[in-house]
Amino acid sequence: MTDPAEKITLDEWDHRYRELCCRGLREPDYGGSLRRHAEAGGDRRLLRLRMDNSAAALRLWNLLLSEEDRLHRARAEGKYLVGAMKDLGTVPVMAYALDNTIAFYPDGAWWTPCLMEHSEGLLALADRLGVDDSFCPVRAMVAALVDQKHFPVPDTLVCSVGATCDDMAAIAQRIDELGFPVFWWEIPHRRAAEPDEPAVELPDGFRAPAAQVEFVAGGLDRVRRHLEAETGQSLDDARLAAGIGRANHVRRLLARLRHFAYLGDPSPMPALEMMIAEILSIHFCSNWTETVAVLEDLLAEVRRRLVAGGGHGAPGTIRIYWVNPPADLRAMNLLEECGGRICGTDYMIAHALDPIPEDVPPLEALARAALADPLVGSTADRAARICREAEASEAEAVVVSRIPGASHCASEALLVGQNVGRRLGLPVLDLEVPPVLDAMEPTVRARLEALVETAVNRRHA
Amino acid sequence: MVKTVAYCHPLVPCEWIESHGLRSRWIVPRDAEASAGAGSLTGMCPYARAVVDSLASSDEPSLAVLTTACDQMRRGAGLLAEDRPDDVFLLHVPKTRGTPGSRAYYGDELRRLGRWLVAGGGNASTADRLAEIMARRAAARDAFRRGETPVETPSWCNPIAAALAAEMNANDSQGAALGLVGGPLRQRDLAVARWIRAAGGRIALDATCGGYRTLAGPIDPAAVARDPFEELVRIYFDHIPTIFERPGDRLYAWLAGQVAARQVRGLLCLRHVWCDLWHAALPRLKETAGVPILELDLGDEDHGGESRLRGRLEAMIESLSHPEPR
Structure with a gap:
């Protein structure tokens, strides 16, 4: 299917879906028209999004939007459900190494108010539970656990604390207090090694003291024993190594996809679909096999478009590096409508994209990966990685997407902006994106347009 | 001139700083609204912002110890370190309790702080000096608990x-x-x-x-005599109930x-x-x-x-x- 790349509305997808079916589209069991997610599932935001028109994108969206059904089915089948919180890419690697065990992030509920355009009432319920809008939208997860209308309550909740945002640490504690016991483990603030102190290289290229890696590995060993006790299975090194191998398979696929999608010109896959694809890395959307298949389809589609010289937007569109996931998915559409395209990202999951070391003991490898979390280190470290990647991807501007209420966002844009400005001289935009940005759309659009215009002028200066 | 080490968190033991021959001072920040700089940071806790502003605008040559006890202060330390990387120490205070690893980590962080204090102009701490200062500070805290008001500005609270x-x-x-x-x-x-x-x-x-x-817990003189550093960890990490622990x-x-x-x-x-x-x-x-x-x-x-x-x-x-x- 070599149709030209287009971004189409949900209405247009109805027609497109019929067309693909007539042409012999083969779908997995969660396949079907995207329309059903908006109508039966309540994901009304789809009506305001423009989505890629490929069969690969259809499969991606269906995998994403069918996750709650998949989790409920897993519960009905007697599978053990692990609710991992905050670490974004570590505990699920361990959980998926076990049989009949599914891991997911209740944190992911932070996008539910966006997808359902507040019709689900999660943020209002969070207010009543004492977690109001001074917290970041991840507060939706406390409400989702209480109202039980979204994902099933996990059999265990495992949360990393330490060098995390206060929002997450506070909300997870509230969850524990509301009768959902949390198993805590810790990732300390990543620091530089002292002179003569043994240090090891992390997957992101930074170095951390060996003592910190040992501390985190000790915490992960507690997690391992907890999972063993809960599931009645052994989680030995061989199993963990196999789990790491599976995670790395996904990460390698994503690395290729990001390489082609972000360097290709014109852009062979829109920002929105690429963001969702990246997010698959943290817990495989509760289905590792399908995640692999979805990524392979996307990769094949991107390659086809690159070979055919097709893609979205005109060649030479302004290249933007994007920092932090936006609370409203529509922001990614807006960026492209304003004349920009994504060339690199830090959606707070950079450590879930880097391959986990396979040449050291598994718990140490996972500890190294956890310590590579961009939010565990200093903002200056994070800015350094952003600069490195922005330069390599020939970015012409940087957007720091501010998450309303998030403790790390207060100073992040300033520090990232200073560093990017000093090292690369690129324009940086601090852009707050609420869960549903419609009321602010003129402002958000104007700011993005101004950024793109600045970058255009800079290109021609 | 004895250098001053400024701090503003109860898990930073003043005795440990002073046992390195330095003066400790709990920061009383001016209001952020009175100064520029970080004052424009939307969403930043006003206390953290005021601490950062006070330290950034201070003319006094001093070192500062901030902690990871809250994310806003952790990131405030990052703001300060942009201009004065050698003058700011970020102490990781473990959040988890009840695990042997977290307690040991706190002790290791204090030892690392000690090395930084020496590099910053202090002397190496000795057990005798630490024990002597712990006894003095414990007496001051005991008096405070009994309702006595400190005559001098305290460094221990x-x-x-x-x-x-x-x-x-x-x-x-x-x-x-x-x-x-x-x-x-x-x-x-x-x-x-x-x-x-x-x-x-x-x-x-x-x-x-x-x-x-x-306030740090009361000391056990026998424990201080045996191993003052271990007792220091106990009266701080084991004793003080905090909002951030899990x-x-x-x-x-x-x-x-x-x-x-x-x-x-x-x-x-x-x-x-x-x-x-x-x-x-x-x-x-x-x-x-x-x-x-x-x-x-x-x-x-x-x-x-x-x-x-x-x-x-x-x-x-x-x-x-x-x-x-x-």
Whole structure:
């Protein structure tokens, strides 16, 4: 299917879906028209999004939007459900190494108010539970656990604390207090090694003291024993190594996809679909096999478009590096409508994209990966990685997407902006994106347009 | 000239700093609104912002120790380190409790702090010097616990908490006994004590960060003689109930015990705007403290908030001033 790349509305997808079916589209069991997610599932935001028109994108969206059904089915089948919180890419690697065990992030509920355009009432319920809008939208997860209308309550909740945002640490504690016991483990603030102190290289290229890696590995060993006790299975090194191998398979696929999608010109896959694809890395959307298949389809589609010289937007569109996931998915559409395209990202999951070391003991490898979390280190470290990647991807501007209420966002844009400005001289935009940005759309659009215009002028200066 | 090491968190042991031949000082920040720089950071806790501003604009050559106890302060340390990377030490205070790893990690962080202090101009600490300073500071804290007001500005607690204690000692009102709980107090926050007195109430408990709640525990002289560093870790890490530790039950149990022992009739949760940790703790505090709790947001007084805060406070004291039913 070599149709030209287009971004189409949900209405247009109805027609497109019929067309693909007539042409012999083969779908997995969660396949079907995207329309059903908006109508039966309540994901009304789809009506305001423009989505890629490929069969690969259809499969991606269906995998994403069918996750709650998949989790409920897993519960009905007697599978053990692990609710991992905050670490974004570590505990699920361990959980998926076990049989009949599914891991997911209740944190992911932070996008539910966006997808359902507040019709689900999660943020209002969070207010009543004492977690109001001074917290970041991840507060939706406390409400989702209480109202039980979204994902099933996990059999265990495992949360990393330490060098995390206060929002997450506070909300997870509230969850524990509301009768959902949390198993805590810790990732300390990543620091530089002292002179003569043994240090090891992390997957992101930074170095951390060996003592910190040992501390985190000790915490992960507690997690391992907890999972063993809960599931009645052994989680030995061989199993963990196999789990790491599976995670790395996904990460390698994503690395290729990001390489082609972000360097290709014109852009062979829109920002929105690429963001969702990246997010698959943290817990495989509760289905590792399908995640692999979805990524392979996307990769094949991107390659086809690159070979055919097709893609979205005109060649030479302004290249933007994007920092932090936006609370409203529509922001990614807006960026492209304003004349920009994504060339690199830090959606707070950079450590879930880097391959986990396979040449050291598994718990140490996972500890190294956890310590590579961009939010565990200093903002200056994070800015350094952003600069490195922005330069390599020939970015012409940087957007720091501010998450309303998030403790790390207060100073992040300033520090990232200073560093990017000093090292690369690129324009940086601090852009707050609420869960549903419609009321602010003129402002958000104007700011993005101004950024793109600045970058255009800079290109021609 | 002896260098000063500024800090503002109770898990930074002043004895440890002083045993390296340096002076310790708990930062009393000027209000961020009075200075520029980081003051423009939307969403930043006003206390963290004020600390960063005060340190950044200080003419005094000093070192600063900040902690990871809250994310805002951790990132504040990052802001400071942009210009003065060698003058700022970020101490990771473990959040998890009840694991051997976290306690040992805290000890290791103190040792790392010690090496940094030496590199910054201090002397290596000795067991004898540490023990001697611990005994002196413990005596001062014991006196403070007994109700004595420190004569000199203390380095072992928030000086504002000492000023608050003086106010508590001077207030002989028989009005409703209140407890304060929450984040660290700034100079301007003493206004709350004046409002309480004016409304006929009195403060019977200071459980703010840097006050009575977060004093290091009493020392065991035999343990100090045996291994002062290990005893230092015990009186700080094992003893002080904090808002950030996980699980968080210890703080609530401590507070409920203090409320009962001091016959506190109501609690004021003094929370700096954007402080997530205290804000999220409020529902649990309400469930466990056994008395009414009123939350006061500190940080927006300049925008017409003072009269609102004062009005809420007066209403609470009025409602608590009626005799309790038998």
